[in-house]
Amino acid sequence: MGKKIFSGVQPTGNLHLGNYLGAIKNFVDLNNDKDNKCIFCVVDLHAITVKQDPKELKNNIRETVATFVASGIDPKKSIIFNQSSVAAHAEGAWILSCVARMGWLNRMTQFKEKAGKDKEKASVGLYSYPVLMAADILLYDATHVPVGDDQKQHLELCRDIAQKFNNDFKVENFLQVPEPLIQKEFSRIMSLKDGSKKMSKSELSDLSRINLTDDKDQIINKIKKAKTDPLPLPQSMKELDERLEAKNLIGIYSSLTNSSLENSIKNFAGKNFSEFKEKLTEELVNKIEPISNEIKKLLGDKSYLDEILLDGVEKASLIASKKIERIKEIVGF
Numbered sequence: 001m002g003k004k005i006f007s008g009v010q011p012t013g014n015l016h017l018g019n020y021l022g023a024i025k026n027f028v029d030l031n032n033d034k035d036n037k038c039i040f041c042v043v044d045l046h047a048i049t050v051k052q053d054p055k056e057l058k059n060n061i062r063e064t065v066a067t068f069v070a071s072g073i074d075p076k077k078s079i080i081f082n083q084s085s086v087a088a089h090a091e092g093a094w095i096l097s098c099v100a101r102m103g104w105l106n107r108m109t110q111f112k113e114k115a116g117k118d119k120e121k122a123s124v125g126l127y128s129y130p131v132l133m134a135a136d137i138l139l140y141d142a143t144h145v146p147v148g149d150d151q152k153q154h155l156e157l158c159r160d161i162a163q164k165f166n167n168d169f170k171v172e173n174f175l176q177v178p179e180p181l182i183q184k185e186f187s188r189i190m191s192l193k194d195g196s197k198k199m200s201k202s203e204l205s206d207l208s209r210i211n212l213t214d215d216k217d218q219i220i221n222k223i224k225k226a227k228t229d230p231l232p233l234p235q236s237m238k239e240l241d242e243r244l245e246a247k248n249l250i251g252i253y254s255s256l257t258n259s260s261l262e263n264s265i266k267n268f269a270g271k272n273f274s275e276f277k278e279k280l281t282e283e284l285v286n287k288i289e290p291i292s293n294e295i296k297k298l299l300g301d302k303s304y305l306d307e308i309l310l311d312g313v314e315k316a317s318l319i320a321s322k323k324i325e326r327i328k329e330i331v332g333f
């Protein structure tokens, strides 16, 4: 049976290899299975939980659409839309925020990381953000949600909220409890400069990530400068686990070539990093350069990107407005 897929990406610029290998690559495979119904959302309401420049935000929304399409998502087959254009997301988030418990949200590690030491100054939106994410998913009865490993806790919260709503209002199975789709081996791509930190758009150094808009020379340079250790490449999984940078680079290589970590270790065991980096660069350039070129091409045709969004908003609104009407009835409005 086909799956109902929902996932979202924040339009905060600098979409990178972590977004691609952790999430978007999976979106493309799911989109290509004709039995699935897929919805991919540019989550602009989520983006403003931290300060955004309004002009840049508008460009970044288009760039995220361009990235989806350039990566291989077919806008005729999947719904691509932006969150703020479908009012049910904000309405749903409010209602569900009255179902979610403070204690549940207090456990969210991403808020703690993003708010940092000065959490009194974080926006209220940053705190309640996982409830909005739950609304996104539950409005479309999604059965499966493809995400990177960092979103796992938010998905568990979404499941808890769905179950509590169904119990509180005695509407068994009304909100679909979604399953996460998280890749086993490469669900967390790390920084090229520090194997203990997630690759992220907010990291100051651009050398820490491969952006999906990087050109060939930038990719070559970033892999050349990527942190390694002085030893030859590991011989076993156990040895790999102890060497963070090697693990990350071999993980990236494996994900790009659709091979297992074990196979990649066999291929490169005992070799030096310079030889491996050459192969890795080749794979990265083969994969990322066409996407990067296509993003740039698509960005030259803003009206095409806007049409995709308009069409997607229309389709998403049809689904979400029905669900939110039922939610309101159930609550007693």
Ligand code: TYM
Pocket (backbone or CB within 6 Å): 006, 007, 008, 009, 010, 011, 018, 019, 020, 021, 022, 023, 024, 043, 046, 132, 133, 136, 137, 145, 146, 147, 148, 149, 150, 151, 154, 186, 187, 188, 189, 190, 198, 199, 200
């Ligand atoms: P966002 O925009 O931070 O990231 C988009 C997707 O990329 C994945 N990702 C990574 N995967 C592996 N390694 C990394 N270094 C890495 N960095 C990012 C993320 O896990 C994510 O899948 N809250 C979400 C967006 C969202 C959403 C939703 C997702 C809003 N509503 C509903 C699913 C369903 C976020 O901020 O992702």
